[in-house]
Amino acid sequence: MKARMSWLNKITEKSWENSGEIADLHDDLSVRPTGKTGLYLFLAVVTSMFLLFSVSHQMRMTYGDWVKVSEPGILWLNTLLLMLASIFLQLSVNSAKAQSLKAMKLFLLAALLLTTGFIFGQFQAWREMLAAGLYAQNNASNAFFYMFTAIHAVHLLGGMWFLSRAGLDAWHNAENPALPDRLGLCAIYWHFLLLVWFLLFYLLLSS
Amino acid sequence: MAYVAIADRDHEQHLHDPQSFVAKYIWSQDHKVIAIQYSLTAISVGLVALVLSLAMRLQLGFPDTFSFITPDEYYQAITMHGMIMVVYLLTALLLGGFGNYLIPLMVGARDMVFPYMNMLSYWVYLLSVIVLCASFFIPGGPTGAGWTLYPPQSVLAGTPGIGGGIILMLVSLVLFIVAFTMGGLNYVTTVLQARCRGMTLMRLPLSVWGIFTATILGLLAFPALLVSGIMLLLDGVIGTSFFMPALLSMGADSGHDGGSPILFQHLFWFFGHPEVYIVALPAFGMVSDVISVHARKNIFGYRMMVWAILAIGIISFIVWAHHMYVSGMNPYFGFFFATTTLIIAIPTALKVYNWVLTLWKGDIHLTVPMLFVIGFIFTFINGGITGLFLGNVAVDVPLSDTYFVIGHFHMVMGVSPILVIYAAIYHWYPKITGRMLNDTLGKVHFWLTLFGTYAIYLPMHYLGILGLPRRYYAMGDTAFIPDSAHLMNQGISIAAGFVAIAQLIFIINMFYSLRAGKKAGSNPWKATTLEWQTPDTPAKHGNWGHDLPVVYRWAYDFSVPGASQDYIPQNMAPEDVPTSDASYHGEEGQHT
Numbered sequence: 001m002k003a004r005m006s007w008l009n010k011i012t013e014k015s016w017e018n019s020g021e022i023a024d025l026h027d028d029l030s031v032r033p034t035g036k037t038g039l040y041l042f043l044a045v046v047t048s049m050f051l052l053f054s055v056s057h058q059m060r061m062t063y064g065d066w067v068k069v070s071e072p073g074i075l076w077l078n079t080l081l082l083m084l085a086s087i088f089l090q091l092s093v094n095s096a097k098a099q100s101l102k103a104m105k106l107f108l109l110a111a112l113l114l115t116t117g118f119i120f121g122q123f124q125a126w127r128e129m130l131a132a133g134l135y136a137q138n139n140a141s142n143a144f145f146y147m148f149t150a151i152h153a154v155h156l157l158g159g160m161w162f163l164s165r166a167g168l169d170a171w172h173n174a175e176n177p178a179l180p181d182r183l184g185l186c187a188i189y190w191h192f193l194l195l196v197w198f199l200l201f202y203l204l205l206s207s
Numbered sequence: 208m209a210y211v212a213i214a215d216r217d218h219e220q221h222l223h224d225p226q227s228f229v230a231k232y233i234w235s236q237d238h239k240v241i242a243i244q245y246s247l248t249a250i251s252v253g254l255v256a257l258v259l260s261l262a263m264r265l266q267l268g269f270p271d272t273f274s275f276i277t278p279d280e281y282y283q284a285i286t287m288h289g290m291i292m293v294v295y296l297l298t299a300l301l302l303g304g305f306g307n308y309l310i311p312l313m314v315g316a317r318d319m320v321f322p323y324m325n326m327l328s329y330w331v332y333l334l335s336v337i338v339l340c341a342s343f344f345i346p347g348g349p350t351g352a353g354w355t356l357y358p359p360q361s362v363l364a365g366t367p368g369i370g371g372g373i374i375l376m377l378v379s380l381v382l383f384i385v386a387f388t389m390g391g392l393n394y395v396t397t398v399l400q401a402r403c404r405g406m407t408l409m410r411l412p413l414s415v416w417g418i419f420t421a422t423i424l425g426l427l428a429f430p431a432l433l434v435s436g437i438m439l440l441l442d443g444v445i446g447t448s449f450f451m452p453a454l455l456s457m458g459a460d461s462g463h464d465g466g467s468p469i470l471f472q473h474l475f476w477f478f479g480h481p482e483v484y485i486v487a488l489p490a491f492g493m494v495s496d497v498i499s500v501h502a503r504k505n506i507f508g509y510r511m512m513v514w515a516i517l518a519i520g521i522i523s524f525i526v527w528a529h530h531m532y533v534s535g536m537n538p539y540f541g542f543f544f545a546t547t548t549l550i551i552a553i554p555t556a557l558k559v560y561n562w563v564l565t566l567w568k569g570d571i572h573l574t575v576p577m578l579f580v581i582g583f584i585f586t587f588i589n590g591g592i593t594g595l596f597l598g599n600v601a602v603d604v605p606l607s608d609t610y611f612v613i614g615h616f617h618m619v620m621g622v623s624p625i626l627v628i629y630a631a632i633y634h635w636y637p638k639i640t641g642r643m644l645n646d647t648l649g650k651v652h653f654w655l656t657l658f659g660t661y662a663i664y665l666p667m668h669y670l671g672i673l674g675l676p677r678r679y680y681a682m683g684d685t686a687f688i689p690d691s692a693h694l695m696n697q698g699i700s701i702a703a704g705f706v707a708i709a710q711l712i713f714i715i716n717m718f719y720s721l722r723a724g725k726k727a728g729s730n731p732w733k734a735t736t737l738e739w740q741t742p743d744t745p746a747k748h749g750n751w752g753h754d755l756p757v758v759y760r761w762a763y764d765f766s767v768p769g770a771s772q773d774y775i776p777q778n779m780a781p782e783d784v785p786t787s788d789a790s791y792h793g794e795e796g797q798h799t
Contacts, residue, residue: 010409059467
């Protein structure tokens with residue numbers, strides 16, 4: 001409520017009446033790291049995209065030709081891997097903040113491996129679907145499965161690029177003061193993609 | 208870790224100063240160079256779209272005369288003209304061009320907050336343009352599906368460009384959205400976090416408010432185009448059935464089953480309508496600033512103008528289905544969208560009133576930018592009022608898919624934003640190049656463009672009421688179309704030729720004035736906003752020399768009582784304001 005009031009105060013300022021004053025810009029927003037603001041905005045864009053995919057899925061489901069497909073069981077294991085990756089990445093951030101560099105590296109490596117495992121697991125799910133003759137052309141529910149998993153994986157791979165770069169820094173320049181923040185941004189992104197995966201997995205299971 | 212605002216740690220920042228030609232002008236991370244790269248690319252591809260429109264007009268005005276325009280080519284011209292103008296010209300020029308140039312200068316920043324990503328944004332945009340234009344050179348040519356790319360026809364045999372044109376179009380759009388997202392994150396974060404000391408949100412010039420809000424709309428609306436583009440691509444390339452229903456194509460089963468073309472329309476217009484305001488809001492903002500400077504008067508109702516921009520931005524997300532009244536929707540659904548469409552007219556009309564009230568009793572200078580802005584106000588009112596016709600379901604149904612619609616949207620989102628873009632170029636060219644554009648050439652350009660475009664688009668409303676259908680290659684001997692309609696079509700085509708030639712005057716002026724234009728000085732229009740207060744013109748890398756500016760007032764202190772000059776720059780401290788009246792300082796805060 002306080003934040004809302006302050007936002008309201010900002011856009012109701014009668015700026016023509018207060019010439020001369022230097023208004024205080026040291027509010028919460030202007031002193032936030034720019035990377036974090038940029039990331040949150042990007043998450044808003046990605047949220048918009050996945051919500052629109054979800055709405056399309058829900059609308060398409062209502063048509064007569066929809067076929068219910070049972071998803072490969074490996075998706076449950078993959079979900080567990082991604083949850084663990086998210087947890088280990090957060091532990092890595094916490095260790096970095098606590099200056100415990102060895103633990104930071106260990107948790108970071110675990111997060112990278114678990115995420116790689118998730119992506120390979122998704123690939124395996126594709127192979128199982130294809131082996132069972134469940135092609136994207138057969139019906140829209142199959143097509144949504146391939147599209148959802150692929151687009152989610154592409155976003156995760158984008159995150160892996162940044163996390164790997166942070167990882168290289170962790171090994172070669174672990175004292176870098178910017179490292180905890182960079183890992184922190186990756187962790188936010190990982191938690192976000194975990195939530196997105198929960199949504200997509202739910203949609204796939206329910207259709 | 209405790210953070211300090213960017214404006215307060217200026218001297219800790221190390222601004223990378225490019226030395227080589229390549230780093231300065233090609234792989235540049237400077238927002239001003241990126242802005243010029245964006246603008247020149249957008250204008251170049253816009254000229255391609257202009258030539259395509261001339262080809263269409265030749266065919267429509269003089270059917271059976273030009274054998275080089277076949278029906279297929281006509282549809283390809285329609286499609287590429289529409290998509291280029293809306294996305295690759297207007298969006299890119301207003302946000303990538305003006306957004307890039309103006310935001311850091313107007314908010315008092317040294318650059319965008321993510322300069323490397325800003326550079327990437329331009330190069331991915333250029334790639335998207337190259338991919339799009341590549342479709343002119345492949346067998347089968349570009350897609351002729353119409354700029355809305357509606358399935359099923361956009362990916363079915365019989366539509367021009369089915370071989371590769373539609374794929375290149377969709378890939379190009381995906382690339383454009385990636386580029387826009389990288390730029391957009393920059394614009395919004397820069398406005399939020401890189402403002403100089405004293406620059407509160409309500410001291411921002413309205414141009415920044417317009418660009419800022421339009422960028423947020425773009426960031427949230429372009430994903431809808433991305434989603435529909437990806438799904439359409441999959442339908443076309445690998446044969447999925449997201450949008451494609453079961454149908455026979457050329458007598459054979461198409462292999463698709465059960466898809467929903469209406470779903471595509473919803474997604475497309477969920478992007479498409481906010482897109483109108485992605486173009487309009489930056490234009491609204493720039494009109495407000497130009498009008499205030501050239502009428503030597505503070506903008507009327509600044510807070511209302513800001514709130515109207517925000518209100519339009521929000522409401523623009525709940526009006527999209529007014530583009531789909533003839534798609535067979537539930538009448539209550541149509542009623543809802545007609546209502547929201549009429550509601551969005553309220554903040555829009557408020558802005559028009561405020562522009563007119565800013566002119567009221569102002570010290571109006573009929574400079575070229577001011578002429579274009581006044582031309583814009585007339586045109587926007589014209590286009591806006593015909594929008595009220597089309598926003599109502601019962602009136603829209605008979606007018607749908609007629610020339611009335613073409614007249615409406617060209618007035619409101621073709622000519623109107625283009626007039627503002629011209630106003631903005633004539634207004635800011637002196638800051639960008641250090642030279643004034645030639646005044647006489649500018650005035651000739653204005654009058655020919657204004658009357659010429661009216662000669663094109665006003666008659667189209669009559670043709671539309673007559674029932675003339677749009678998207679037809681030739682009208683033939685249709686019984687209800689009288690000879691006078693054919694004559695009018697010829698007249699429109701001739702006017703289009705004149706308008707196209709008039710644009711050459713502008714291009715000649717741009718190049719001529721670059722060398723021979725009058726030296727502008729740092730603030731030729733005696734404007735208050737920060738971009739006119741830079742130590743160098745054109746502003747150098749880093750914009751502000753040694754110290755960032757400090758802002759003491761809002762952006763519209765014109766003709767302040769007691770002050771001896773009719774403008775007070777935003778960064779002028781109260782004690783430095785030259786006065787003719789000793790009471791000025793004592794009356795601080797009362798002078799409006």
